[in-house]
Amino acid sequence: MAMFKDVLETVRMIEKERLDIRTITMGISLLDCIDSSGAKSRQKIYDKITRLAENLVKEGERIENELGIPIVNKRISVTPISLIAGSSDDLNYVEYAKILDAAAATVGINFIGGFSALVPKGFTKGDRILIDSIPEALATTNCVCSSVNLGSSKAGINMDAVKRLGEVIKETAYLTRNADSIGCAKFVAFANAVEDNPFMAGAFHGVGEAESVLNVGVSGPGVVKRALEKAQDASFGEMAEIIKKTAFKITRAGHLVGTTVAERLNVPFGILDLxxxxxPEIGDSVARILEEMGLEHCGTHGTTAALAMLNDAVKKGGIMASTSVGGFSGAFIPVSEDEGMIEAVECGALTFDKLEAMTSVCSVGIDMVAIPGDTPASTISGILADEAAIGVINNKTTGVRVIPVYGKDVGDTAEFGGLLGRAPIMPINKNDCSVFVNRGGQIPAPIHSFKN
Amino acid sequence: MRAVVTVIGKDRTGIIYNVSKILAENEVNIEDISQTVMHDFFTMIMLVDMSNMSVDFNVLKNALETVGEDIGMSIRIQHEDLFNAMHTI
Structure with missing residues (x-):
């Protein structure tokens, strides 16, 4: 039996420090649902998802109960729909999004990811139709999440996609204008997207994946912060050690939950995302960890270094704890979903440009950032291109999830509710980049030598 | 299959009696008990064996939580696996 103090530590982590399993996400391949008839394909999709994930929520809740650790979200990711729908004659894929939404409602999950296209080097017919369908798909469904991979370190950046997605984000914001443009919170544009990510909005089930797998995303910023609180005078080496040990424990809990759920659902365990x-809850903030290290507010000078250290130490502790680490595995820095980030923005300590710098040392990019509703599509494309460049050059995943909140400007706040939180509208650079964005074509793949 | 029962709260009479009564009624065997009282604050951890348990895990869990509310203590029961996973290499 674990020692007395170990038991109490675990109980305290769960009760007071919000240790939880953020998500169990079942990845389901839809490759065998391809059909020249869109209607038939959609029926196959619905049947397959509801059959394989029938017990996902039930088993998740059972394990939550037995282990006494909350599993916040039960979710599903599927093969990018552009690959599935491409062989049909449909000229609009919104119906595919609706069938995913219906399947999600039937099995009782809160998000389903995979209304996606992979276009780092160019578009297929299916990719184009899917991208054109994104605004309406996100406006007419509740649970569907969408993503597009628009660049990679091997292929460079598809600037035609960058340009088009700026417009898509604007259209989505307009179509969901009655709910603070919430549709944009369900869309991510990636560079170097990973195929086994369990986190939304960017989860999809890559074509290299098995028929069905169970992936897990852990959490635990509150636990890390509390551990650092107890070591006020620690040096960086000592802090790294504390973070590593904490990450080890969190990861072990995630690994246990993942493997147990997978076993009971009779699907292979996929990966654990660290x-x-x-x-948005108090005590569950990444920004507060950085501040615990000695920064007055997240966003001040030193923030990038603090984040880099945190991210690296979490990985080192987590890698030791599980042999199945995958996904993004880095600290997330969404603004609206982190109480400390929100405050840092509101007091002026954290700017858009600093956030961009921070994304060069952690996953997963400019995330859940609300910007003025009148931001031109070309400026959003510029933001996408910048983030993609950071990812492509540095061989890492980056993403952009910005919300140009219709009708709102700097000084206003967008309210998304629930896990998506609330976001103060952040000022962005007003200078025009449309000539750059409109050039079109491909930014060539970067050289992988002479790294500087 | 074994589980860990954690009982935390202000010290009073009959805590062990109330908890072990529920366990005995449901054929759950106590293998180990550790407890401390610091500044009137009672903490007890029990390792229990559920191999011959006569009810479903959830029924036992609810019964323990209910008795916890009655005597003003926080009582949790969790599978042993979680603690072993988190605290052993």
Whole structure:
């Protein structure tokens, strides 16, 4: 039996420090649902998802109960729909999004990811139709999440996709204008997207994946912060050690939950994503960890270094704890979903440009950032291109989830509710980049030598 | 299959009696008990064996939580696996 103090530590982590399993996400391949008839394909999709994931929520809740650790979200990711729908004659894929939404409702999950296209080097017919369908798909469904991979370190950056997605984000914001443009919170544009990510909005089930797998995303910013609180005078080496040990424990809990759920659902365990994922709740913030290290506010000078150290130490502790680490596995820095980030923005300590710098040392990019509703599509494309460049050059995943909140401007706040939180509208650079964005074509793949 | 029962709260009479009564009624065997009282604050950890348990895990869990509310203590029961996973290499 674990020692007395170990038991109490675990109980305290769960009760007081919000240790939880952020998500169990079942990846389901839809490759065998391809059909020249869109209607038939959609029926196959619905049947397959509801059959394989029938017990996902039930088993998740059972294990939550037995182990006494909350599993916040039960979710599903599927093969990118552009690959599935491409062989049909449909000219609009919104119906595919609706069938995913219906399947999600039937099995009782809160998000389903995979209304996605992979276009780092160019578009297929299916990719184009899917991208054109994103705004309406996100406006007419509740649970569907969408993503597009628009660049990679091997292929460079598809600037035609960058340009088009700026417009898509604007259209989505307009179509969901009655709910603070919430549709944009369900869309991510990636560079170097990973195929086994369990976190939304960017989860999809890659074509290299098995028929069905169970992936897990852990959490635990509150636990890390509390551990650092107890070591006020620690040096960086000592802090790294504390973070590593804490990450080890969090990861072990995630690994146990993942393997147990997978076993009971009779699907292989896929990966465990080590990302420290915050929530808008007090005591569950990544920003507060950085401040605990000695920064007055997240966003001040030193923040990038603090984040780099945190991210690296979490990985080192987590890698030791599980042999199945995958996904993003880095600290998340969403603004609206992190109480400390929100405050840092509101007091002026954290700017858009600093956030961009921070994304060069952690996953997963400019995330859940609300910007003025009148931001031109070309400026959003510029933001996408910048983030993609950071990812492509540095061989890492980056993403952009910005919300140009319709009708709102700097000084206003967007309210998304629930895990998506609330976001103060952040000022962005007003200078025009449309000529750059409109050039079109491909930014060539970067050289992988002479790294500087 | 074994589980860990954690009982935390202000010290009073009959805590062990109330908890072990529920366990005995449901054929759950106590293998180990550790407890401390610091500044009137009672903490007890029990390792229990559920191999011959006569009810479903959830029924036992609810019964323990209910008695916890009655005597003003926080009582949790969790599978042993979680603690072993988190605290052993």
């Amino acid at each position: 990302s420290l994922a915050p929530t």
